[in-house]
Every structure is written in structure tokens, then in C-alpha cells.
Amino acid sequence: xxxxxxxxxxxxxxxxxxxxxxxxxxxxxxxxxxxxxxxxxxxxxxxxxxxxxxxxxxxxxxxxxxxxxxxxxxxxxxxxxxxxxxxxxxxxxxxxxxxxxxxxxxxxxxxxxxxxxxxxxxxxxxxxxxxxxxxxxxxxxxxxxxxxxxxxxxxxxxxxxxxxxxxxxxxxxxxxxxxxxxxxxxxxxxxxxxxxxxxxxxxxxxxxxxxxxxxxxxxxxxxxxxxxxxxxxxxxxxxxxxxxxxxxxxxxxxxxxxxxxxxxxxxxxxxxxxxxxxxxxxxxxxxxxxxxx
Numbered sequence: 375x376x377x378x379x380x381x382x383x384x385x386x387x388x389x390x391x392x393x394x395x396x397x398x399x400x401x402x403x404x405x406x407x408x409x410x411x412x413x414x415x416x417x418x419x420x421x422x423x424x425x426x427x428x429x430x431x432x433x434x435x436x437x438x439x440x441x442x443x444x445x446x447x448x449x450x451x452x453x454x455x456x457x458x459x460x461x462x463x464x465x466x467x468x469x470x471x472x473x474x475x476x477x478x479x480x481x482x483x484x485x486x487x488x489x490x491x492x493x494x495x496x497x498x499x500x501x502x503x504x505x506x507x508x509x510x511x512x513x514x515x516x517x518x519x520x521x522x523x524x525x526x527x528x529x530x531x532x533x534x535x536x537x538x539x540x541x542x543x544x545x546x547x548x549x550x551x552x553x554x555x556x557x558x559x560x561x562x563x564x565x566x567x568x569x570x571x572x573x574x575x576x577x578x579x580x581x582x583x584x585x586x587x588x589x590x591x592x593x594x595x596x597x598x599x600x601x602x603x604x605x606x607x608x609x610x611x612x613x614x615x616x617x618x619x620x621x622x623x624x625x626x627x628x629x630x631x632x633x634x635x636x637x638x639x640x641x642x643x644x645x646x647x648x649x650x651x652x653x654x655x656x657x658x659x660x661x662x663x664x665x666x667x
Contacts, residue, residue, distance in 0.1 A: 378430065380458050380505075381615065382406040382498065384439065384491070385466030387414035390513065390575055393608035394463060394615075399426040401616060406433040406456060408448055408466070408494075439466050439490040440476045442662050449497025458505045459498055461615045464491035464512040464552070469545045471538045478662050481533050483541075487548035489530070492555055492655055496667065506567025507621065511614045512556045514572045514627065517546035524550060524641040526654040551651060553627050554642040558652045560625030561645075569624035571614050575607030576630035606630055 381398050385391035386407045395405045399422045409415035415434040423429050433455065437448035452459070467487045474482040480489070491512055502508045520543055529547055536544060556572035563570055610630045614620050620633075627636045642648065656667050 377458075379403045379460040380406060380456055381461035381463060382408065382452060382456075382459055383463040383465060384408045384494065387411060387418050390604050390607045390611060391463070391465040392418060393604055394465065394611045396422060396425055397608060397612045398461075398615065399430045399432075401612075402427060402430070403461070403616075404430050404432070406435065406452060406459075408435050408437050408439075408452075410436065410438055412436060439486045440482050442478055442480075442485065442489060442493055442659060445490045445493045446497055446663060449494045453498055453501045456501065459501045460505055460508050462495060462498055462502060462508075462510045463611060463615060464495065464510070465611065466490065467513065467515075467549075469541065471541045473533065473535045475533055479533070480531065480662070483544060484530060484532075484548045484551070487545070488551040488555065489655065489659065491552065493659055495559065496659075502568050503563075503566045508568045509615055509620070510556070510559065510568065510570040511611055512552050512570070512572040513611060514552040514556070514574055515546070515549040516574045516576070517542065518550035518553055518574075518642075519639045520546040521550040521639060521641060522547070524647065524651075526647075526651040530654055530658050550639055550642050553638045554648045554651050555655075556627070557625050557638065557642075558648040562652075563624070569620070569622065571620065571624060571626045571628060573610045573614055573628045574630055574636060575610055 381403045383391055383395050383405055386395040387409045395418060399405055405422060407415050407418060419432045422432050435448045435452055438444045468483060470483045476482050476485055495510060522543055553572050556570050560570040607630055610628060610633060613633055627638055629636050660667055
């Protein structure tokens, strides 16, 4: 019996995640969808069943990625339900233009963009290693170049109000954390047969900035002009997840432009800073969840 690869994908009900899920299904992968909305997940399931050869099975796990407790629960459920995980795509993201505090007392943007993928990956780590060779793809952004400095202990717990202008720097900082996380994860997974890479999917009209006034009108105008086609962004994600050329490549950060290797922006290039970020993240997650990782 042929093995159908299994890919866990967050943020799959819209934008890049949706296109990635559909393309992976076309290629014979069985998608496992982590979604907040049952209705949107069911809609995606129907679309996947329509394009997948032989009707790929689709598993759906509901989770609010702004809640670390929910992320851990969903990860545990996925690990218990899925005997194999060949690919994990950490795609979900949000650009909040003003401060929003989660029920756990953290800023929503770093939780959804960075802490949630960190924790989900940690929760699925054993399953991924048991399924090796396996791949982890984390979607970052060129916005990481605008992060400025980085103080892990401060930036992970910062809850001060901010406005639209400052939001770009803070969003970029969460994406810098993603690149750093992926590189440190690759180091920690050395010898396991599991690779970890991140990517810059470029500019995409995917509704990421839907909270911005006039975003919908702008998105339609850009789409008509052929600017920000999200199929290009999804392409680099799918390539890192499936291309044999990347089967053993790990610890990299790649551009949407022909998968060109990119350097992590300066605040995150230090191996010491990457380890510090990892350790501060672990301490914070343990504190919030009341567990020992």
C-alpha cells in the first residue's frame, strides 16, 4: 500500500495556506488542517476533495492560535490521531494594527506569529522525528528586516499600546523570531532526519492586513493589476515541503525568488541570541501553561 504523505498546515483556510493545502493535495499529500472556523475548514475540505487524486483524506482540528492552551491541546490531538507527520507548515499569521491582549495576558501578534508555531512544533516534535525523513516549513517575511533590535525577554511579553506605524516594526520582529526559531530548531534536530527551513513568500494580496481601513478595496485593485499574486508565495512553501532538492537542506531561510538563500537580518544572526530567544520562549510557555517542557 502506497504511503500518502501527511502535511499539517496552519492558517490553511485562506491566503497562502489555502493555496498551499490545495497544491499539496494535488500532489498526493493528505492535508491536516488547523483552523479556527469549522465552516471555513469544511469549505476547504470540499475544495481539496475536488482536486486531490483519489480524494485525499482531510483531517480538521479546530484551534484558536492566540491561545497557547488551545495550541497545545490541538497539537496533542493531532499527535494522537496521526501516526505519521511528514510535513509541518507553520503558516498562520496576523498583522494587528493596534494592540490586542489575549486571554493569557500576552500580545496577540507575537503569540499567533511566533509562540503558536514554536509550541505546535514542540508538541509535534516526537511525531515528526518518528516519521523521519520529515520537514518543517515556517513562513516568515521580508518584514523581518524592519524589526530593529531584539530583546527576547522584553519583546515576548511586551503589551504596551501601539498604533499603525509602530505595528510594522513589531510585525517584522515576530517574523524575525520565526527565522531565528527555524534556524535554532534545525540545530536542535541535527541527526534526527527532520529538516527545518523558513521562507520569505514575498508580497501577497492575501488579506493579512484586513484590519487596515480600505484593505479590501486595495487588495481588489492589486489583484486586477496582477500585483501580489499569492500563487508565487505558496510556491516557495510547497517547494520547501516537497522538492527533492531540499530533502536534506536544513537551517535555511529562502526567498520566493527562485528559492534564493537569504541571510537572517542582523539582530538574529547570532547563535547566542537565537539560543537566548529559544530559552526565553520555553520559560514563558512553561509559565503560561504551568508545565515543564
